[in-house]
Amino acid sequence: MAGEKQNEGNSWKSKLEDPACLPAGAALNKEAAWDGLYLRLRDKPVRKKALWYWAAAACFFVAAGFLWMENHKKEPVLTISTAQPVHSTIAPAIAPAKESPATKESPATTTASQEAERTSLIKNNLPEQRSNKETAASLSKPATPSLPVMLAATSPEIRVSEPVIPVSLDIPQATEAPKKKLRVVSLNELDDPADDDRNPGSNPGKQHYFRLKLMSADASTNASTLADHSGPGILKIKLSPQN
Amino acid sequence: MDVSQLVREAKQGSAGAQKCLFDLMADKMLLHCMRYVKNRENAEELLLDGFYKFFKGLPGFTWQGEAALYAWLKKIMVNECLMFLRKKNVFTIVSESVMDEIPLDEQAIDRLSAAEIFEMIVQLPTGYRTVFNLYAIEGMNHGEVAALMGITEGTSKSQLSKARSLLQKMLLQKGTEYGRRKTK
Numbered sequence: 001m002a003g004e005k006q007n008e009g010n011s012w013k014s015k016l017e018d019p020a021c022l023p024a025g026a027a028l029n030k031e032a033a034w035d036g037l038y039l040r041l042r043d044k045p046v047r048k049k050a051l052w053y054w055a056a057a058a059c060f061f062v063a064a065g066f067l068w069m070e071n072h073k074k075e076p077v078l079t080i081s082t083a084q085p086v087h088s089t090i091a092p093a094i095a096p097a098k099e100s101p102a103t104k105e106s107p108a109t110t111t112a113s114q115e116a117e118r119t120s121l122i123k124n125n126l127p128e129q130r131s132n133k134e135t136a137a138s139l140s141k142p143a144t145p146s147l148p149v150m151l152a153a154t155s156p157e158i159r160v161s162e163p164v165i166p167v168s169l170d171i172p173q174a175t176e177a178p179k180k181k182l183r184v185v186s187l188n189e190l191d192d193p194a195d196d197d198r199n200p201g202s203n204p205g206k207q208h209y210f211r212l213k214l215m216s217a218d219a220s221t222n223a224s225t226l227a228d229h230s231g232p233g234i235l236k237i238k239l240s241p242q243n
Numbered sequence: 244m245d246v247s248q249l250v251r252e253a254k255q256g257s258a259g260a261q262k263c264l265f266d267l268m269a270d271k272m273l274l275h276c277m278r279y280v281k282n283r284e285n286a287e288e289l290l291l292d293g294f295y296k297f298f299k300g301l302p303g304f305t306w307q308g309e310a311a312l313y314a315w316l317k318k319i320m321v322n323e324c325l326m327f328l329r330k331k332n333v334f335t336i337v338s339e340s341v342m343d344e345i346p347l348d349e350q351a352i353d354r355l356s357a358a359e360i361f362e363m364i365v366q367l368p369t370g371y372r373t374v375f376n377l378y379a380i381e382g383m384n385h386g387e388v389a390a391l392m393g394i395t396e397g398t399s400k401s402q403l404s405k406a407r408s409l410l411q412k413m414l415l416q417k418g419t420e421y422g423r424r425k426t427k
Binding site: 011036037 | 258261262265266269270271273274277278283287290291294295298299352353355356357358360361362364379380
């Protein structure tokens, strides 16, 4: 009985499968429909969206790159590495520019490098001259503050920060100039200035001599004593013209 | 030609076999689509979309008999129709209290012709019609219907009750007309 009802129930449903129940005029034009379907099946999918995405991405990258360039042009940041000795990086670049007018803008930097070289030469060439400690101390005494402070004072754009990337101050004309050496001469090597005065041709290097006379305060008032260069208490220092 | 052979050739890309399959099943599928979508043009468009997906997915289909092929194609068509209706937001049905189950006089329906049954179903509002199609004709339960339509089971039940009551009224009207026709 239940099976019969089920069959009856299914009978009206199966009627709905019959294409005859389509309303008049609703019949499908199979040929036309197939033509349309066939064209769709044979067509390759066109990726229109992908083109737009690529164009948009390219525009974005161009804009981002332009902005990045603009930002980095405005604020150049120089970092000096402490991994390498700072003097060796900067001193050759600045020392030869002593005569040039550009050194007038940053005299502190040049003096610092000169001081460094001078002290090293004194230590190397005059190990035995312990008696002239005062003279060496006066030469090696730093007359200027430390290098980072000087850099900060001379050029406010240059930041001396904790080093990450080693960047050297690269001044092309300065690096090409030859390195000039200082020479400190001991007292024993000095000639008698009186000989130089008598024979000007005997000093081809045109070395200049500065004479210091160690005397008491009373004697200093005597002008006639100052004029005497041949006294035994005269300290003579020979300096090269580059110094 | 045998359907299994047609399917085998269609899998290999034979346009002739594909056309034979289309001719064989297009009318039935159009009828399915028109039960869900009233409009004839929309139904035909959905039919072509469904067949396009069918032929594209055919290489992955394993032959298990003609019934399985037919069921698979029918499922594709139903999904296409439901997607179309969902896009049109016709399923924004307000949840209503579940009405008492109104039994449908199936014997009375059985006495009607296929065209009359089809006409009655198509006259139902979209929500009622969809639930009725899925539940009463496709044989789904309320849970499946609710999941497909994005509604609650209670809403599905209430929609079905209302669909049945409307059909009952139509049947009565038809019966009266039928009686009048008989008496005349």
